Amino acid sequence: MDKFTSMRAFNAVVMEGSFTKAASRLEISPQLISKYIGQLEESLQVRLLNRTTRRVHLTEAGQSYFERCQQILQDIDNMENDLTNLQNQVTGTLRVSVPMSFGIHHLSNPITEFQQRYPEMRVELFLTDRKVDLLDEGIDVALRIGHLKSSTLVAKKITPIRLSLCAAPQYWTQHGIPQDLVALSQLNYLRFTYSDLRSLLVDWPKSVSIQDFKSDFASNNGDVIVNMAMQGRGYAIQPTFLTGQALARGELVALEHFPIESLGLYALYSHREFLASKVRHFIDFLSEYYGDTPYWDKTGQLDELKLPNKGY
Known part of the structure; x- marks a missing residue:
């Protein structure tokens, strides 16, 4: 059994919601899709999908495998894209959705530097705090702040948010x-x-x-x-x-004595067999620009204010 082919078939079924649509996407027959899924489940000794006449549903094991499978396939695609696009120029129009306050305060400078590095790039920036549908609205990449949740989108953490x-x-x-x-x-x-x-x-x-x-x-x-x-x-x-x-x-x-869960700034984009060079370069640039400790957190911690305790 070709494990990677079976993993791609499984990933396509989850993304498309049906064997037929997955077969159309991969340009193979639904019977072959079913064979790959069966071989994968047999190899893993676990059921990944529950099938109905209209739709397929992930089992608990299938959800866990899907998340790991996405990351593995993404890493493979990124590696191949790095080689394929090594000499490609970064050109075209990049449509980016970003939370309003973060975009206003902290995205103008990096976009300016990004376009200076790649002068043939055009950027369209959409400031909104609502969740956008990347495919329906033609968005190449969305920046979102929060905790990473299960999604059919690919997400890469850019920097921590305190x-x-x-x-x-x-x-x-x-x-x-x-x-x-x-x-x-x-x-x-x-x-x-x-x-x-x-x-x-x-x-x-x-x-x-x-x-x-x-x-x-x-x-x-x-x-x-x-x-x-x-x-x-x-x-x-x-x-x-x-x-x-x-x-x-x-x-x-x-007040530092109340522990607060940190969030993250994530770049979300649609899963594609070959990630567009402009998207990959933009995400890599932002990761480099903000780093593991973003510049707004490098000014040092303020001492906790010492004030009278009013009976609390």
Whole structure:
């Protein structure tokens, strides 16, 4: 059995949702697709797919294998693309979707440098916090911030995204510094509508309910939330690429004793047999530009503010 051929057949079935569509995509017969899947399951001694008359569904084992299979096939394709496109020029139009606040604050300079390096590249940048359909909207690559979830898209982590729990110094002075989640829940949370507070704060105790948290303001834009926090309206949990300058100026003060789950900046693109050279070069450029520690996190940590503890 050709393991890689069977893996590609399996991957195509999952991506297309049916044996027939997968066969059309790979330009082979549905019977041969079925044979490859059967051989793969026999080799692994596990069922990967549950078949119905209309659609196929991944088993738990199939979901795990699909994620690993995607990465292996992607690595093979990348290796072959590196050789095939070694001498290719990076040209054409690159359509990029990016979260609004991140795009406004931190993407103009790298795109400028990218186009200086590849002067024949044209870039169309779309700022939106909604999830876009890459194929339907003709997007080459989407930058997204969060935790990597199972998807039919290929995702590559560009750089880590740290979050800070912070408020204006006068807010902490007036209300005191909370020492645990119970005390924190009694303060005013300036909520970002696209995030789940429970998924951000680590070591969430069973005794604390999300309904216990007070909040009189929410927005789908991080810049607005940071500005509200600077005005002393409450505390916020926002990325350091938005809060960093205010923290450095002392307009916001972060509490370090609340552990917060880090996120990541990911580049998402449609799975293709041969990744376009312009997309590959752009993703590689951003990875190099931001690095393992992005520039907005290299200014050093601020000391925790020492304020009176008002009974918390």
